[in-house]
Amino acid sequence: MEFGLTPDQKSFVDEVDAFCAAECRNIDINDLEAKGADPEGIEQKLAARGWYGLPFPTEYGGAGMGYFHVGLLIERLVRGGYPYPGRLQITTLNGLNVLKSGTHAQKKDLLTKIARGERTMSISVTEPNAGSDIASMQTRAEEQNGGYVINGQKLYSSGAVGEKNIIMVATRTDFSVKAHRGLTLFLVPSTSKGLQFNRLESMGRNIGGLYEVFFDDVWVPKENILGEVNKGWTAMTGGFNAERAIVSAGYLGFAERIFNDALKIAASRFGLGTAAEQRGAVMCRLAEYATEIQAAKLLIYQALGLADRHELSIEAVCQCKVYTSELVKRLGDFCCEIAAGQGCLMDSLVQWYYRESRIVTVGGGSSQIMRNVAAAQLGLK
Numbered sequence: 001m002e003f004g005l006t007p008d009q010k011s012f013v014d015e016v017d018a019f020c021a022a023e024c025r026n027i028d029i030n031d032l033e034a035k036g037a038d039p040e041g042i043e044q045k046l047a048a049r050g051w052y053g054l055p056f057p058t059e060y061g062g063a064g065m066g067y068f069h070v071g072l073l074i075e076r077l078v079r080g081g082y083p084y085p086g087r088l089q090i091t092t093l094n095g096l097n098v099l100k101s102g103t104h105a106q107k108k109d110l111l112t113k114i115a116r117g118e119r120t121m122s123i124s125v126t127e128p129n130a131g132s133d134i135a136s137m138q139t140r141a142e143e144q145n146g147g148y149v150i151n152g153q154k155l156y157s158s159g160a161v162g163e164k165n166i167i168m169v170a171t172r173t174d175f176s177v178k179a180h181r182g183l184t185l186f187l188v189p190s191t192s193k194g195l196q197f198n199r200l201e202s203m204g205r206n207i208g209g210l211y212e213v214f215f216d217d218v219w220v221p222k223e224n225i226l227g228e229v230n231k232g233w234t235a236m237t238g239g240f241n242a243e244r245a246i247v248s249a250g251y252l253g254f255a256e257r258i259f260n261d262a263l264k265i266a267a268s269r270f271g272l273g274t275a276a277e278q279r280g281a282v283m284c285r286l287a288e289y290a291t292e293i294q295a296a297k298l299l300i301y302q303a304l305g306l307a308d309r310h311e312l313s314i315e316a317v318c319q320c321k322v323y324t325s326e327l328v329k330r331l332g333d334f335c336c337e338i339a340a341g342q343g344c345l346m347d348s349l350v351q352w353y354y355r356e357s358r359i360v361t362v363g364g365g366s367s368q369i370m371r372n373v374a375a376a377q378l379g380l381k
């Protein structure tokens, strides 16, 4: 087993850190949350560096790098101040689905444009009555006029709007079968006729926005089917393991960002001159969190390395996703606790950390669901 980064990986990390120092330092989180927008100009600069196309093959305009590199990119961006989870993460994860299940034409068109920063992607799977139990979804797609007409409603769709956005939408195309069978994925431009968006007032995920999406006779051509008809479940879940390792790298970056600020708060508020027991208690907890961050890093780097070798097990993914998301949640709480009154003020980043970190255990497979899956791997039912 190898520990540590290769010289290539180290210089990549340095490049991302330098980018963050130059571009992310002055991002106004409150302003972005109010607008439901991505940080102006930064996405284009990320694309110009080739980071929007990092995992795509060169024939689709990408850099052909593996999951480890993508995980490092996302970790360091979030650690360095790029808003969590960021348009790049959401687009990359969905772009990987297109890479896995798309036709050559879809890849040529969509991935090339993502790599150039001309397209973004989001995902709409969850519905009012289909959250963790995805297979209960009711949004339907029916064949009509050489394509499909989609009707239904999706909920909690992150970053679903935008002139250049494409939504990967999960629908039911066969109602005669149940559960995971009979589902089909479609690539639906956010500008499609018949789509309506309602931005949700939420405690988090306000950068880029969280949306309710209504489909009223939205027609898409057959060319927009991703994967095979009625085999959407396979297309959607086939890459879950590697994707969740990347999502965990985002949690890790967020944990590091919160931790680094907690360190600064502790240094300024609990230095010499404050009560020894108060200082000692905070110092001990910081030392423990530093250890936990290192443990999370080892789990995630291992998972990303295994993903690159196509050896990543569901068990390893559950471990890093649950461990790191729960760690972020506790760190957000801890940072708020030590910043106290100051951290509660709306112009403080600490309250944003607190709100955003509280919800990381909900999306992308909640902690409970991940634990269920991990328990099943242990032979428990």
Ligand SMILES: Cc1cc2nc3c(=O)[nH]c(=O)nc-3n(C[C@H](O)[C@H](O)[C@H](O)COP(=O)(O)OP(=O)(O)OC[C@H]3O[C@@H](n4cnc5c(N)ncnc54)[C@H](O)[C@@H]3O)c2cc1C
Pocket (backbone or CB within 6 Å): 122, 123, 124, 125, 126, 130, 131, 132, 133, 155, 156, 157, 158, 159, 204, 205, 210, 359, 362, 363, 364, 365, 366, 367, 368, 369, 372
């Ligand atoms: C910030 C944020 C962003 C999101 N972005 C997107 C997005 O871009 N696209 C999208 O499609 N969805 C998105 N979601 C939706 C997210 O995937 C769902 O919220 C999640 O799947 C849980 O569904 P639910 O909220 O309906 O809760 P439910 O599924 O109703 O679960 C309620 C509670 O019960 C627990 N639970 C459920 N089933 C079980 C079980 N079998 N065993 C044990 N416990 C269980 C859950 O863990 C949870 O604690 C987002 C959610 C959030 C909060």
